[in-house]
Structures are given as structure tokens and as C-alpha cells.
Amino acid sequence: MDENEAAAGRTAPRKRADARRNVEALLDAAAAVFVASGVEAPVRDIAAEAGVGMGTIYRHFPTRADLIIAVYRHQVEACAEAGPALLAAAPTPHAALAGWIDLFVDFLVTKHGLAAALRSDDAGLAALHAHFLDRLVPVCARLLEAAVDAGEIRSDLEAYALMRGVGNLCIGADGDPRYDARRLVGLLVAGLRQAV
Structure with a gap:
């Protein structure tokens, strides 16, 4: 394994952990919006609450x-x-x-x-x-x-x-x-x- 492969191996778990935290933050934001406005709340409201673009939501969750x-x-x-x-x-x-x-x-x-x-x-x-x-x-x-x-x-x-x-x-x-x-x-x- 060369230096680049070793470095990639060290950063991959951190990226996965970061991605998992980002998804959890997105789910927390969606839950907050659902409490305030119900499950039919616009996706743009969830994106705003989470501080992400709507594309990020659709990338993780293709449907409502x-x-x-x-x-x-x-x-x-x-x-x-x-x-x-x-x-x-x-x-x-x-x-x-x-x-x-x-x-x-x-x-x-x-x-x-x-x-x-x-x-x-x-x-x-x-x-x-x-x-x-x-x-x-x-x-x-x-x-x-x-x-x-x-x-x-x-x-x-x-x-x-x-x-x-x-x-x-x-x-x-x-x-x-x-x-x-x-x-x-x-x-x-x-x-x-x-x-x-």
C-alpha cells in the first residue's frame, strides 16, 4: 500500500462518519418541520431548516x-x-x-x-x-x-x-x-x- 492509499484509507471512515452526521442532522431538521407543519410540509422548508439545498434531500431521500x-x-x-x-x-x-x-x-x-x-x-x-x-x-x-x-x-x-x-x-x-x-x-x- 503506498502513501496515497494509506491516506485514503484514513479519511474514508471520517467521510462516512461526517456523511452519517449530515444525514442525522437532515432527519432532525425534517422531524422539526414535521412537528411544526405536518408531514406534507414543503421540502424547501426542510432544506432551509437543515441548511442544505433541496438536491441534498432528494439525493438521500428520492421520495417524500x-x-x-x-x-x-x-x-x-x-x-x-x-x-x-x-x-x-x-x-x-x-x-x-x-x-x-x-x-x-x-x-x-x-x-x-x-x-x-x-x-x-x-x-x-x-x-x-x-x-x-x-x-x-x-x-x-x-x-x-x-x-x-x-x-x-x-x-x-x-x-x-x-x-x-x-x-x-x-x-x-x-x-x-x-x-x-x-x-x-x-x-x-x-x-x-x-x-x-
């Missing part, structure tokens, strides 16, 4: 469905990774659970409009939903288990039921400015506390 799916998967992964981090950093397991539920609410708001946007691909939606459950239910279960083990919350609730309840409280939040889903979810999480 590709972008929506990528944002959804990116947020599922971020939510899944946040659980253990919150459990390690929060002062109590209940605080970690409450923090994670806040992130989960943000995720649910972002995914608003996903089904309508992908209506033509029912199999794809089923796969996304399965991915969502596979990644997030175990994280929520671990947070609940830690809070139960610490004696902070009641033990008669399963992760799926809690996530479903949170999801139901978030339905329609965008249709009525007087409806505060986050406050209601906060009351639900506070209500899990063990009576002393």
Missing part, C-alpha cells in the same frame, strides 16, 4: 415517503437509545420514566400524518409499526421495571398498555389548541406513583 420513513426510524432509534441513558442519569427511575415518556410524546407528535402519507404502502406501514414495537416496548418495560423495583410506582401496568394510553392521550392534540396532551400525559405518569 422515503424521507418520512427515515425520520420515523431515526426517531424510533433516538427514543430507544434515550431510555438507558435517562435511567443512568436521572435522579430516580420514575424521573427517568417521566423523561422518556416526554420524548415518546414528542415522537408521537412527529409521526402525526404518517399513515395518511404512506397509505399506498400498507405492508410498509406494518413493518414500521413492528419496528416501533420491537424497539420501544422493551425500553419502556425496562424503565417501568426499574421504577417498580425502586418502590416508586405500582407494579400492575405493562409497557404496551402505558404506551398505548399515552398514544391515545396524544390523539387529536393538533386539532384543538386548548387540548394539552403533554399535561394529561404528565398526570398519567404522576398517577403511577405508589401510594405512601
